[in-house]
Amino acid sequence: MSKFxxxxxxxxxxxxxxxxxxxxxxTSDKNTQAISISQLTQxxxxxxxxxxxxxxxSLNVFLKDNSKQTSTKEKEVAFSESLKNYxxxxxxxxETKIDIKSGGSSSFITSxxxxxxxxxxxxxxxxxxxxxxxxxxNNRAMSFGQSSAKVMETSDRRKRVTFADVAGVKxxxxxxxxxxxxxxxxxxxxxxxxxxxxGVLLLGPPGVGKxxxxxxxxxxxxxxxxxxxxSEFVEMFVGVGASRVRDLFKRxxxxxxxxxxxDEIDAVGRQRGAGLGGSHDERxxxxxxxxVEMDGFENETNVIVIAAxxxxxxLDPALMRPGRFDRQVILDPPDINDREAIMKxxxxxxxxxxxxxxxxxxxxxxxxxxxxxxxxxxxxxxxAARRNVKEVEQIDLYQAIEKVMLGPERKSHLMSKxxxxxxxxxxxxxxLVATVLPHADPVHKVSIVSRGRAxxxxxxxxxxxxxxxxxxxxxxxxxxSLGGYATEKTIFNELTTGASNDLKVATNLARQLVTRYGxxxxxxxxxxxxxxxxxxxxxxxxxxxxxxxxxxxxxxEIAAFIDLGYKTALEVIKKYHKELKTIADxxxxxxxxxxxxxQKLVADIIPKEKMLQPGQADLPSNLPSxxxx
Ligand code: ADP
Ligand code: ZN
Numbered sequence: 001m002s003k004f005x006x007x008x009x010x011x012x013x014x015x016x017x018x019x020x021x022x023x024x025x026x027t028s029d030k031n032t033q034a035i036s037i038s039q040l041t042q043x044x045x046x047x048x049x050x051x052x053x054x055x056x057x058s059l060n061v062f063l064k065d066n067s068k069q070t071s072t073k074e075k076e077v078a079f080s081e082s083l084k085n086y087x088x089x090x091x092x093x094x095e096t097k098i099d100i101k102s103g104g105s106s107s108f109i110t111s112x113x114x115x116x117x118x119x120x121x122x123x124x125x126x127x128x129x130x131x132x133x134x135x136x137x138n139n140r141a142m143s144f145g146q147s148s149a150k151v152m153e154t155s156d157r158r159k160r161v162t163f164a165d166v167a168g169v170k171x172x173x174x175x176x177x178x179x180x181x182x183x184x185x186x187x188x189x190x191x192x193x194x195x196x197x198x199g200v201l202l203l204g205p206p207g208v209g210k211x212x213x214x215x216x217x218x219x220x221x222x223x224x225x226x227x228x229x230x231s232e233f234v235e236m237f238v239g240v241g242a243s244r245v246r247d248l249f250k251r252x253x254x255x256x257x258x259x260x261x262x263d264e265i266d267a268v269g270r271q272r273g274a275g276l277g278g279s280h281d282e283r284x285x286x287x288x289x290x291x292v293e294m295d296g297f298e299n300e301t302n303v304i305v306i307a308a309x310x311x312x313x314x315l316d317p318a319l320m321r322p323g324r325f326d327r328q329v330i331l332d333p334p335d336i337n338d339r340e341a342i343m344k345x346x347x348x349x350x351x352x353x354x355x356x357x358x359x360x361x362x363x364x365x366x367x368x369x370x371x372x373x374x375x376x377x378x379x380x381x382x383x384a385a386r387r388n389v390k391e392v393e394q395i396d397l398y399q400a401i402e403k404v405m406l407g408p409e410r411k412s413h414l415m416s417k418x419x420x421x422x423x424x425x426x427x428x429x430x431x432l433v434a435t436v437l438p439h440a441d442p443v444h445k446v447s448i449v450s451r452g453r454a455x456x457x458x459x460x461x462x463x464x465x466x467x468x469x470x471x472x473x474x475x476x477x478x479x480x481s482l483g484g485y486a487t488e489k490t491i492f493n494e495l496t497t498g499a500s501n502d503l504k505v506a507t508n509l510a511r512q513l514v515t516r517y518g519x520x521x522x523x524x525x526x527x528x529x530x531x532x533x534x535x536x537x538x539x540x541x542x543x544x545x546x547x548x549x550x551x552x553x554x555x556x557e558i559a560a561f562i563d564l565g566y567k568t569a570l571e572v573i574k575k576y577h578k579e580l581k582t583i584a585d586x587x588x589x590x591x592x593x594x595x596x597x598x599q600k601l602v603a604d605i606i607p608k609e610k611m612l613q614p615g616q617a618d619l620p621s622n623l624p625s626x627x628x629x
Contacts, residue, residue, distance in 0.1 A: 007129045011122070018118055032068045035061070040071050041086040044096055054079050055101035151251075152218065152225040161215040167345045168338025168370070169209060175329045176200070176217050179304060183221035183257050186302050197327050198294050201265075201320070202308040204331030207371030210308035213331065214261040217306065224258040226251070230267030230307075233286045241268065241286030249293040249303070257302035262290075265307035270314050287316060294324050333369060336362045342370050346377040353391040361397045364444075368404070376400045406457060420588060422488065423448040423456045426498055428583035429487025429573060430458040430480055435602050435610065436572050439476035442610040446583070447592040456587075471519045474509060478565035479572070481506040486569035487580065510561035511554075520557040527554060579605055 035043075040061060043049050053060040059079070061069040073082045079100070083093060152159060163173055182189060182196045189196055202210040211227075218225035228248060233241035252260050268286045294305060307325060309315060319325050334342055339362040347358075365373065379400035384392040427446050434440040441460040448456035460480070485499040518524040527546050544551070573580055579602050586593055586601060599606060 011126050011129060014125075015122060018122070032070050035069050035071050037071060037073060037082055038086050040069075041083055041088045044083070044092050045089045047092055047095070049096050051097040051099070052079075053099045053101060150227045151255075152215070152227065160219045161212060162219045163216050165345060166209055166212055166216050167341035168334045169213065169331050172202070172213060172329045172331050175327070176213065177220075179217055179306075179327075180220045183217075183223050183259070183302065183304065186257065195323075196302065197304065198297050198323060199305045199307065199319075199325035200327045200329060201312070201315075201325040202306060202329050202331060203310070203312045204308075205310050205333060205369065207369030208331040208333055209370040210331055211261070211263060212370075214259065214306045214308065218259045218261075221257070221259075224255045226258060226260045228260075228262055230262055230264040230269065233268050234282055241282055242289040245286060245289040245293060252303050253301060257304075260303060260305045262305065262307040264309065265319075266309045266311040266314055269307070269309070269316050269319050287319075291318060291324060333367070334373070336366075339365055339368060339373060342373045343377055346374045347392075350377065350381050351391045353393040356392065356394050356397065360394070361401065364398075364401055372404055376404045379403050420448060421584075422492065422496055423498065424584045424587035425487050425491050425580075426484040426496075427456040427458050428580050428587060429483040429485075429569070430502075431483075431583055431598065432576055432580050432602075433483035433486075433569050433572050434458065434460050434480045435606055436576060437476040437479060437568070438607060439470070439472040440480050442595075443598055444595050445593065446587060446598060448587050449591050471513070471517075474513055474517075474519070475561070475565065475568070478506045478509050478561060479568040481509070482562070482565045483569045483573070486566060486573055490570065490573050506562060506565060507558065510558045510565075513561055514554050514557045520561070522550075522553060522557055576605060 040049070040059070043061070043063070048063050048065070049061060050064045051062040053062075054073075057072050057075055059071040059073060061071060063069065073079050079098070080093070166173065179197070179200060186196065202213060204210055215225055226248065233244050248260065252258050268283050268290070270283065297303065305325070320328070340358045343358050343361060361376075365376070368376070376397070377400070380392050380396040383396040383399055387396070427448055431443045431446045434443050443458060443460055445459040446457075450456065481502045484502050485495070488495055488499060514520040514522060515527040518526065527550065528544060582601055583593070593601070
């Protein structure tokens with residue numbers, strides 16, 4: 001907006017300058033004296049006149065004393081004729097120079113046309129500026145129906161990505177190598193009458209590398225890459241999405257062979273007819289248009305559409321029909337080997353110290369996605385730079401893990417002595433319960449250095465690969481979550497707000513046991529159906545499909561689970577009070593205890609299977625993020 005006012009000011013300034021110039025000329029005009037023809041004749045006879053300019057009927061008279069006069073002659077009569085009529089001395093007239101200028105002279109332009117034209121020009125200029133402003137602030141106002149896809153041309157070598165840049169996801173790579181073949185040697189397939197797939201759907205959680213994979217396909221096949229996000233199709237106005245789809249496909253067909261990548265296709269490809277909110281018509285039209293375009297591909301068109309989503313469950317089945325996105329490629333979260341490989345890819349250009357052991361980092365990062373790992377390597381480099389060292393060291397990588405997982409350490413966050421004491425006992429409570437209960441995950445680290453919004457944290461990592469979770473594990477988790485609360489209550493006979501997140505976690509878990517997993521006395525049933533609100537794409541509403549009577553029983557069951565967890569935690573704390581105190585004291589002293597040290601502290605009570613074996617490397621993979629309590 002300030003730019004707009006600046007331009008307005010410039011225009012205003014131009015106006016003033018022009019106006020000033022005009023008034024100047026006008027006033028200089030007024031200084032020249034207008035005389036009659038008889039006066040002029042007299043002056044010629046007196047020999048005062050040096051030169052006369054005649055254009056049409058107006059005369060500019062330049063006198064020998066350098067002054068200027070104007071006059072007008074009669075129309076239809078030649079100038080010399082006029083002078084003669086007034087009795088000019090022919091000899092004197094001969095001494096005077098007379099310039100005759102033809103009509104339409106410059107004086108006509110300056111005196112008549114310019115004053116008319118200039119304001120028009122100025123106004124035109126003003127409007128042009130305005131238009132530019134409008135376009136500038138809302139770039140797409142003039143090109144609404146055009147797709148805003150970003151194109152990566154093959155000539156753009158710097159940004160070219162190949163399969164070498166994508167680590168892990170082996171199965172997906174194998175599948176997509178076929179697509180590369182189609183793009184590079186289509187003739188091979190046509191000659192055998194094979195139908196080339198038109199669409200590939202990449203499925204996987206955020207950050208596993210769907211985008212980078214699609215780019216790698218384009219890079220390997222050396223074809224242009226059109227990138228657009230599903231949400232970019234959807235505008236406020238109905239019909240825009242569809243016309244953008246048309247435009248995108250038209251552009252793509254022109255540069256075939258090529259790849260169109262539609263990110264977040266679930267933004268437009270949700271099941272039709274499930275319309276909540278006003279925009280569903282628009283989405284349906286957009287989706288229909290995508291389908292129409294894909295159906296309309298001739299077999300020879302060699303444009304392959306790759307779409308990505310992390311919500312395959314909400315996609316319209318029509319998308320998956322043969323001839324559309326009939327190939328589905330699943331990208332799994334990286335396992336320990338993949339994580340190591342991904343970090344190595346992102347270590348390119350970062351000098352690593354000799355002591356760096358990527359395997360150890362991979363062990364400590366179960367649940368990290370490719371994007372998290374890329375971020376981790378970057379954070380490590382930043383931490384190293386801050387320490388003013390020339391190489392990234394293992395310690396930087398360790399610290400980066402926690403930074404990515406929990407947000408930056410807030411060392412500056414000063415705790416009062418009392419606060420520190422409470423936090424130490426609270427975390428010691430979590431850690432102790434996690435250590436003692438056989439079904440709880442082993443403790444990896446305990447700390448009372450605040451991170452992000454947590455005052456302290458206890459990091460547990462599962463000891464083995466788990467895809468199924470048992471009721472015993474859930475109950476143990478609940479007790480661990482309540483361990484902090486139980487400790488505060490026992491030791492200080494007082495409660496703080498520090499436990500609020502723990503309570504939330506425990507309550508949610510208890511609710512799920514009852515309503516999702518059928519693990520309560522209510523029996524093998526689920527309760528409630530969650531609905532996606534489309535515009536948020538998150539579960540925010542839950543439909544109640546049970547009676548008030550059941551609702552009351554659900555609440556009772558949840559309360560019973562929580563009570564069980566709390567009692568278990570209390571019991572552990574009472575029984576192992578000595579160890580609890582040892583952990584809390586150590587925390588107050590050193591603030592952070594790593595796994596090895598922690599094990600020494602609780603060596604007497606830690607179950608064998610939770611001990612870290614010397615040289616133990618293969619920690620689980622494919623697991624949700626490490627739990628933080
Ligand atoms: P998605 O599209 O699945 O959300 P992206 O492809 O945008 O994920 O991944 C984000 C970033 O994470 C990439 O730019 C890349 O740097 C990194 N990344 C993710 N997966 C991998 C992988 N398998 N190998 C290398 N880098 C990866
Ligand atoms: Zn806690």
